[in-house]
Amino acid sequence: MKKKLFYIVCLLFSVDGLLAQEIEEKEEVKEKRHRVSVVLGHSYLNLGYELGNKDVLSIPSFGLDYEYWFKKKWGIGVFSDVELISSKESEELHGGVIDRRYPVVITLDALWNPVEHLEFVLGPGVIFENGEVKDLIRIGLEYDLNIGHHWDVAPSFFYDHATDGISNLSIGIGIGKSF
Numbered sequence: 001m002k003k004k005l006f007y008i009v010c011l012l013f014s015v016d017g018l019l020a021q022e023i024e025e026k027e028e029v030k031e032k033r034h035r036v037s038v039v040l041g042h043s044y045l046n047l048g049y050e051l052g053n054k055d056v057l058s059i060p061s062f063g064l065d066y067e068y069w070f071k072k073k074w075g076i077g078v079f080s081d082v083e084l085i086s087s088k089e090s091e092e093l094h095g096g097v098i099d100r101r102y103p104v105v106i107t108l109d110a111l112w113n114p115v116e117h118l119e120f121v122l123g124p125g126v127i128f129e130n131g132e133v134k135d136l137i138r139i140g141l142e143y144d145l146n147i148g149h150h151w152d153v154a155p156s157f158f159y160d161h162a163t164d165g166i167s168n169l170s171i172g173i174g175i176g177k178s179f
Contacts, residue, residue, distance in 0.1 A: 117146075
């Protein structure tokens, strides 16, 4: 009888271990894998410290982001921003005019979620501006605050550095939907 009881207890513990492993594997994937958000923000454009210019231009911006989470903590995203400035609105700084016409920034980013709600963003991108294409690298943070029914509000902070030496800080707030 003791042998049968021992085998039953061992069997129960092994089944419990298998069930716990299955639950852990299911938790590795996010419940909702896709997320789309609309972002309103402000970009602060460094006009090139390397060139001796220490001015910063403040520009309103609008963004549309898409994220795909293939694991609970890892995803990939396409982030796009349009800076709402045209040559008519450009400011004269240090005797020069900044000629910008609605530049569009698109990045393909790796997403890492080390703790719940906090995302780190890193990836390459391009700026389409005045008929030119410039490369850039983006690094940033987002903090998703759930507001119910898979909707969230996400403050964000990004730093973009373009190959022409001009860097950009973006602060924004996004409204997102996961599905």
